[in-house]
Amino acid sequence: MQNKYEHIKQEAYEANMQLPNLGLVLFTFGNVSAADRNLGVFAIKPSGVPYEDLTPAKMVIVDFDSNLVEGSLRPSSDTKTHAVLYKHWDNINGIAHTHSTYATAWSQAQRDIPIFGTTHADHNTVDIPCAPPMSDEMIQGNYEYETGFQVMNCFKEKGLSYEEVEMILVGNHAPFTWGKTAAKAVYNSAVLENIAHMAYLTLSINADAERLKDALIKKHYERKHGPGSYYGQQ
Amino acid sequence: MQNKYEHIKQEAYEANMQLPNLGLVLFTFGNVSAADRNLGVFAIKPSGVPYEDLTPAKMVIVDFDSNLVEGSLRPSSDTKTHAVLYKHWDNINGIAHTHSTYATAWSQAQRDIPIFGTTHADHNTVDIPCAPPMSDEMIQGNYEYETGFQVMNCFKEKGLSYEEVEMILVGNHAPFTWGKTAAKAVYNSAVLENIAHMAYLTLSINADAERLKDALIKKHYERKHGPGSYYGQQ
Amino acid sequence: MQNKYEHIKQEAYEANMQLPNLGLVLFTFGNVSAADRNLGVFAIKPSGVPYEDLTPAKMVIVDFDSNLVEGSLRPSSDTKTHAVLYKHWDNINGIAHTHSTYATAWSQAQRDIPIFGTTHADHNTVDIPCAPPMSDEMIQGNYEYETGFQVMNCFKEKGLSYEEVEMILVGNHAPFTWGKTAAKAVYNSAVLENIAHMAYLTLSINADAERLKDALIKKHYERKHGPGSYYGQQ
Amino acid sequence: MQNKYEHIKQEAYEANMQLPNLGLVLFTFGNVSAADRNLGVFAIKPSGVPYEDLTPAKMVIVDFDSNLVEGSLRPSSDTKTHAVLYKHWDNINGIAHTHSTYATAWSQAQRDIPIFGTTHADHNTVDIPCAPPMSDEMIQGNYEYETGFQVMNCFKEKGLSYEEVEMILVGNHAPFTWGKTAAKAVYNSAVLENIAHMAYLTLSINADAERLKDALIKKHYERKHGPGSYYGQQ
Numbered sequence: 001m002q003n004k005y006e007h008i009k010q011e012a013y014e015a016n017m018q019l020p021n022l023g024l025v026l027f028t029f030g031n032v033s034a035a036d037r038n039l040g041v042f043a044i045k046p047s048g049v050p051y052e053d054l055t056p057a058k059m060v061i062v063d064f065d066s067n068l069v070e071g072s073l074r075p076s077s078d079t080k081t082h083a084v085l086y087k088h089w090d091n092i093n094g095i096a097h098t099h100s101t102y103a104t105a106w107s108q109a110q111r112d113i114p115i116f117g118t119t120h121a122d123h124n125t126v127d128i129p130c131a132p133p134m135s136d137e138m139i140q141g142n143y144e145y146e147t148g149f150q151v152m153n154c155f156k157e158k159g160l161s162y163e164e165v166e167m168i169l170v171g172n173h174a175p176f177t178w179g180k181t182a183a184k185a186v187y188n189s190a191v192l193e194n195i196a197h198m199a200y201l202t203l204s205i206n207a208d209a210e211r212l213k214d215a216l217i218k219k220h221y222e223r224k225h226g227p228g229s230y231y232g233q234q
Numbered sequence: 235m236q237n238k239y240e241h242i243k244q245e246a247y248e249a250n251m252q253l254p255n256l257g258l259v260l261f262t263f264g265n266v267s268a269a270d271r272n273l274g275v276f277a278i279k280p281s282g283v284p285y286e287d288l289t290p291a292k293m294v295i296v297d298f299d300s301n302l303v304e305g306s307l308r309p310s311s312d313t314k315t316h317a318v319l320y321k322h323w324d325n326i327n328g329i330a331h332t333h334s335t336y337a338t339a340w341s342q343a344q345r346d347i348p349i350f351g352t353t354h355a356d357h358n359t360v361d362i363p364c365a366p367p368m369s370d371e372m373i374q375g376n377y378e379y380e381t382g383f384q385v386m387n388c389f390k391e392k393g394l395s396y397e398e399v400e401m402i403l404v405g406n407h408a409p410f411t412w413g414k415t416a417a418k419a420v421y422n423s424a425v426l427e428n429i430a431h432m433a434y435l436t437l438s439i440n441a442d443a444e445r446l447k448d449a450l451i452k453k454h455y456e457r458k459h460g461p462g463s464y465y466g467q468q
Numbered sequence: 469m470q471n472k473y474e475h476i477k478q479e480a481y482e483a484n485m486q487l488p489n490l491g492l493v494l495f496t497f498g499n500v501s502a503a504d505r506n507l508g509v510f511a512i513k514p515s516g517v518p519y520e521d522l523t524p525a526k527m528v529i530v531d532f533d534s535n536l537v538e539g540s541l542r543p544s545s546d547t548k549t550h551a552v553l554y555k556h557w558d559n560i561n562g563i564a565h566t567h568s569t570y571a572t573a574w575s576q577a578q579r580d581i582p583i584f585g586t587t588h589a590d591h592n593t594v595d596i597p598c599a600p601p602m603s604d605e606m607i608q609g610n611y612e613y614e615t616g617f618q619v620m621n622c623f624k625e626k627g628l629s630y631e632e633v634e635m636i637l638v639g640n641h642a643p644f645t646w647g648k649t650a651a652k653a654v655y656n657s658a659v660l661e662n663i664a665h666m667a668y669l670t671l672s673i674n675a676d677a678e679r680l681k682d683a684l685i686k687k688h689y690e691r692k693h694g695p696g697s698y699y700g701q702q
Numbered sequence: 703m704q705n706k707y708e709h710i711k712q713e714a715y716e717a718n719m720q721l722p723n724l725g726l727v728l729f730t731f732g733n734v735s736a737a738d739r740n741l742g743v744f745a746i747k748p749s750g751v752p753y754e755d756l757t758p759a760k761m762v763i764v765d766f767d768s769n770l771v772e773g774s775l776r777p778s779s780d781t782k783t784h785a786v787l788y789k790h791w792d793n794i795n796g797i798a799h800t801h802s803t804y805a806t807a808w809s810q811a812q813r814d815i816p817i818f819g820t821t822h823a824d825h826n827t828v829d830i831p832c833a834p835p836m837s838d839e840m841i842q843g844n845y846e847y848e849t850g851f852q853v854m855n856c857f858k859e860k861g862l863s864y865e866e867v868e869m870i871l872v873g874n875h876a877p878f879t880w881g882k883t884a885a886k887a888v889y890n891s892a893v894l895e896n897i898a899h900m901a902y903l904t905l906s907i908n909a910d911a912e913r914l915k916d917a918l919i920k921k922h923y924e925r926k927h928g929p930g931s932y933y934g935q936q
Binding site for chain 2: 117118232
C-alpha cells in the first residue's frame, strides 16, 4: 500500500538533492521542505543527515503546528520556521534554507541587497530585504518558531508581499526562500546567491553604483511575471 | 527531406550548449543565435528552456525584422535585440548574450572595463564599452528592439567598429558579444568574462593601476589580428 | 597476521583523501593524522607524497614524542606539531593541517576571524584565534615542535578550551584543526575555510559589520552542542 | 625508427595538458616547453591549438636561437621568449607561460607579490618580482625575443638567481615560470597562482599586513630546499 505522503517526500527529496548540485551547501547546512495543503503537512529533510545518505523514505512529515506526523528521524532543526511560514502564508508549498556563501555574507553584513541590474529585476522589484537580528527574548524563547515571525514581521514592516518577493536574508544568519513548489524555492535560493555575488562585485567595482532605474525594474519584472509576460513557454 | 535551416539550428544548438560548459550561465540566463545571410534568418534558443532539454530541432527561426519563420516554441525574449544587430551589422553571423558574473557586475557598476593587460589587448585595442541605461521612453516602448539601438548608438558615439570590437556591456543589464560565427560569439563571451574578472582583481590590488601603454596594445592586437599576424595556424 | 596499526592507518588515509575532495589542498600542502591513545601512537601522511599515490600502507606510525615507530617513508614535516598536541591535549584523536585559501589569508593577515554569523556560532562561541608568529628563537630551534607550543600558549592566554574550540590560525602560516576523530578534524578544516570565506566577504560588504550578539551565539552553539541539543540524530 | 625528439615531445605534451587540469588556462592562453640540453633544442606547444586536440606528435621542435627544427605546425607565439631563456639560463629544462587569473591580475597591477606567509616561503625567499613593462623600442622590435631579456634584466637588477626564484610576473602581461623539468615549471605556475590568490586576499583583509619575518622565511625555505632539508622523501 502506498504511503499517502509519498509525493511530497519525493518532491522534498529531489529538491534537497538540488542544493549540493547547485553548490549551495557545505555538508548538511541547508534544508528544503514540500507541503501538501490538503493534507495540512509538509515533508522536510531529517536533521544532520548527509545529502549522499538521503532517500525519499527518510523525509520527515510534520504538520503546520510543528507536530511530528510520520518518520523515524528527527526533522531539521529549522522545522518550526518552515511550519510558521506555511501556517501564515497560504500560497506557498515549498521552502528552502541554505547558508550559501554570498547570500550569507550579506546576512552577516546586515545589509539589504540593492537592486543593481536586470538579473535581480527579472525576479524582484525591490532590494532583497535583510531582517534585523531578533531580540534576546525571541532568541532565548522558541527560537526557530520566532525566526518565522521575524521573517513575516520584516515583510509587514516593509510592505512586501510574499507572493511577489520570494526570498529574505535573516540578519547574522542566512537566507530563506520559498515558492509555489519546493523546486521553485530551491531555484530562488540559487538566483539569490547569484544576485548576492554580483551585487557584492558591483559595489567593489563602483562604491557609488546606483540602483536600477524604475522603468527598467518594471519592464524586466513584467516581461517575466506581468499579465503580458513573454518570457518562457507561456 | 532535410530542413533548409538545419545547419544554423545545429550551429545555434552547439553554441548555446557551450554556455553552461564554460560556466557562463545559471539556469536559462543566456542565449545564442546563428544567422544565415543568404536565407536572411537566424536560429535562436527558445525562451526559458533549460539547456539540458535543448535539441537542434527546438531552435526557433526568425528573420531580421523579428518575424517568426519556423518553430513551435517561443523564441528568446531577447530575440529583437539579435534581429536589430543582424539587420544593421552586415558582417556578423553569431550573437551571444549572457549574465556571466563578472561582466554583469561591470555592467551593473556602469563602468567601461579598462584595458589593463595583454589578455585584453589580444582581443581589443580599447576599453570594453559600457552603454548607458536606456531612456525611459526606450524602455517603455519596444524594449528589446531599442536595446539593439542602444548597443549600436554606443558604438557610433565612441567611434568603434563592430568588426574590431566584438563585445559590449549594456548598463544595468549584462554583456552582448558577436562574431563571424555563433561559436566565435560564445568564445568572445568567455574572453570577456575572463577580462572582466582580471580587471576587477587588478583594481582591487592597485586602485591606481594604469591602462596598457599604446605600443603594447598595438603589438598584441596585431600579432593576433594584423596583416602580419603570427598567432595560431596561418 | 594483521598489522596492529591498521585501523589508524586506514582512518588517517581516508581523512587525508578528504582534503583534495573538499578543495582544501593544492598538491601536497596538507596532512592529517589519526591517533590511538591506548597504543600511544598516531598514523600520519608521509611527507611530500601526492594524494593520488597514497595508500593506507604508506601511512607512518609515530609516538607522542615524535619517535618513528613504523613505516618506510619519512613522515610529514609537520609531524612534531601533531605529536606535541596529542601529548598535551588528552581528548583529541585527530589533527588536520592545510593551507586552504581563505583560512590561510586570515593567518597571513594576522587577524582573528570575528564571529559574524550563525554558521560560525554553530561550531564556536568565540572569534577563531590567530596565534602570533613565533619568536626567532622558537623558529630557529625545534620549529615544528615549538609550533605546537605556540598553538597551546595562544589557547592558554585567551583562556580557550581545546575541547570547545577545535581550530586555530597560526600567524603567517596556516590553520590547524583537531577533534575526537581524524574525520572530525577534517570536517573542522572545511568549516573553518567556509567561515573564513564568509567573514572576508562580510567585511568587504560592510567594513563596520558587528559581531554576533551574545544571545544568538549561545543559542546556536547550544542547539548543536549543549545538553539539550536538538541538531542531528541524537 | 623512433624520432629522436620523442622524449621531449612527450614531456612537453604532458606538461601542457596539466595547464587545463590545474585550472590555469582559458582556451589556448598558455604554453609549456621541454628542453634537451644535449640536443640543443626544446619541444613547445603549437600556436592556437586547443588542448583537447593536442598530441605529442604535434609538438614543435625549436633550437635556442628560435630556429624551427622539426614540426609541421607553427610554434607558440611566445617561442622566442622560451628560446632566449634556455640560451642564457643553463640549468633550466622547462618553461611555462599562462594567463592564470590571479597572477595575471598582479602583473596588470604592476606589483611584486609580497611574501606574506609560509606557503610562499616554502618556494621562495623573496617577493615575486614584477618586471616593468618594456620600452616602446623593445615592443616595436623583436617583441617576444625582448620579453626574454626583460625577464633576465629584472633578475639582474634585483640580484636574483633564476635557480632559486623560478617565477616572474611580466608587467601588464602575465607570469612565466621555469624549472629543472617542464613538470616543475607547471608546478611553479600552479604554486604562483595560489600565492597570488592568497596575497590578494591577505591585503583585502588587512591593508597593512606585514611581510613574513626573516627567521620564518629562512626556516621554511631551508626545510624544503636547504642542505638539511626534511620535506618530502629525500
